[in-house]
Amino acid sequence: ASRIDDVNISANSDDYYRSIATGNWNQIATWESSANNVTWNAAVMPPTKYAKTITVRSPHVVSITASVSIDETIINAGGYVCLKTGTLTINDGAGNDMQVDGTFADSSATNTNWLAASTWSLSAAATFIKISASSAAFWQARFMGGISTIPSTAKWIVRKSGAPNPSVNTLGAYYPNLTIENNVAGIWTTGVSSSFAGTGAFNGPIVKGSLDIGGSGTSTVNFINSQTYLTTTFVQGNILVRNGNTYTNSGIGTEVQGNLTVDGTVTYGAGTSILTFSGNSAQVISGAGSLNIYNMWMNKPSNDVKSK
Numbered sequence: 177a178s179r180i181d182d183v184n185i186s187a188n189s190d191d192y193y194r195s196i197a198t199g200n201w202n203q204i205a206t207w208e209s210s211a212n213n214v215t216w217n218a219a220v221m222p223p224t225k226y227a228k229t230i231t232v233r234s235p236h237v238v239s240i241t242a243s244v245s246i247d248e249t250i251i252n253a254g255g256y257v258c259l260k261t262g263t264l265t266i267n268d269g270a271g272n273d274m275q276v277d278g279t280f281a282d283s284s285a286t287n288t289n290w291l292a293a294s295t296w297s298l299s300a301a302a303t304f305i306k307i308s309a310s311s312a313a314f315w316q317a318r319f320m321g322g323i324s325t326i327p328s329t330a331k332w333i334v335r336k337s338g339a340p341n342p343s344v345n346t347l348g349a350y351y352p353n354l355t356i357e358n359n360v361a362g363i364w365t366t367g368v369s370s371s372f373a374g375t376g377a378f379n380g381p382i383v384k385g386s387l388d389i390g391g392s393g394t395s396t397v398n399f400i401n402s403q404t405y406l407t408t409t410f411v412q413g414n415i416l417v418r419n420g421n422t423y424t425n426s427g428i429g430t431e432v433q434g435n436l437t438v439d440g441t442v443t444y445g446a447g448t449s450i451l452t453f454s455g456n457s458a459q460v461i462s463g464a465g466s467l468n469i470y471n472m473w474m475n476k477p478s479n480d481v482k483s484k
Contacts, residue, residue: 193223194231195255201240225267232257234278240264247294251278253301259284268292272320281305285340288314295320298352300327309340309369316345323350328384328412333391334370336360341370346381346403353385353413357393363422364397371400372409372427380405386434387411390418398422401430402445408452417442417465425449429471438463444470453481460484 191209194216199206207219213228223230225245232238234254241260247267251257255278263286266273274280274296280303282288287310297320298304306312316323330352334342337359344366358364372381380403389399401409404427414434417423426445433455436442442451442465450471453459458479461467474481 188220189224189226190228192229192231193219193227195233195236195238198235198237199239201238201244201257202242206236206238225265225269231255232278240284247273249273250275251280251302253277253299255279257281259288262286263289265289265291266294266296266318268294272297275299276302276304279303279305281307282310282315283307283337285310287311290314290318294318297321298326298330298332300329303331303333305333305335306342306344307335307337307340309343312343312345316349324382326350326352326384328352330385331355333357335391335393336364336370336397341367344370344372346372346374347405348379349381351381351383351385353388354383355388355391356397356399357388357391358395358397359393361395363395366398366400368402372403373400375404378405380407380409380428383409383411383413386413387415388418389416389423390421390440393421396420396422396440398424400424400426400445402427404428408450417463419465425451425470431475432459435460435462436467437461438465438467441466441468443468455479458482 191211192213193207193209196208202222204219208216209219210216225247230249232251232255237256239258243262245265247269258281260283268291273294277299295318332351333355335357408429408431411432415432416437417440419439421440423442429450431452451469452473454475459481461483
């Protein structure tokens with residue numbers, strides 16, 4: 177009997193898997209499996225890296241609370257995977273190794289383990305949430321096609337939800353729509369690991385979408401831009417500083433191609449921080465907050481910057 181059981185489990189381990197309920201990754205009740213991707217049955221074990229594909233479907237929320245090894249994984253639009261504890265190992269199979277069309281949240285204190293040339297992607301309407309202090313560098317470095325190809329319409333949220341300060345990558349980093357938010361009581365002034373920080377003969381970060389300081393946080397944040405790389409922090413969309421929140425434009429400064437809305441506070445730190453408006457279209461400065469500028473440049477090939 178034990179030999180038959182072993183054969184059945186081994187055969188099932190490389191089936192197709194898909195979620196059937198909200199639950200824990202390691203609970204078999206969360207999954208069903210199929211040998212041919214047509215006929216589906218209750219799973220006899222959770223999916224691993226040996227599965228042909230693993231799909232988290234909408235509206236399921238799947239939590240990872242122990243070390244898991246995956247490959248060929250798809251999080252559908254409306255699906256949600258949260259890495260809470262343990263190590264997530266992403267293996268290098270054929271094609272994309274983790275495709276996020278829904279939401280993936282990294283809340284584990286342990287760095288994700290990327291094997292060989294494993295990659296992940298974030299589609300145009302998908303969301304990545306960084307909650308933990310573990311490094312964000314590999315999430316940037318292992319983006320399929322290079323991080324510069326990340327869709328500008330996707331969402332990357334840096335969310336403080338407890339004692340850990342979620343990490344932010346600066347050096348040569350690209351972001352889609354970027355939100356910095358705080359769900360812990362009191363104002364969160366970002367330290368070096370959670371700020372745009374660093375110095376040297378390299379390029380600073382580029383936000384391909386808009387930068388939102390405050391987001392949907394229940395408390396407020398003072399996000400510090402203190403990097404002094406060769407290029408300023410570059411926001412290709414809009415900058416929104418929400419009520420009660422602060423954007424400290426320190427270091428070399430910030431360039432924005434969209435509108436600037438200040439309902440909170442924009443201030444500057446030590447140094448000759450520059451705020452540059454460079455969009456081809458008309459740009460608008462608005463809001464009921466406090467805008468403090470050390471040095472402002474307008475480097476526009478056409479149109480104006482207006483205040484209202």
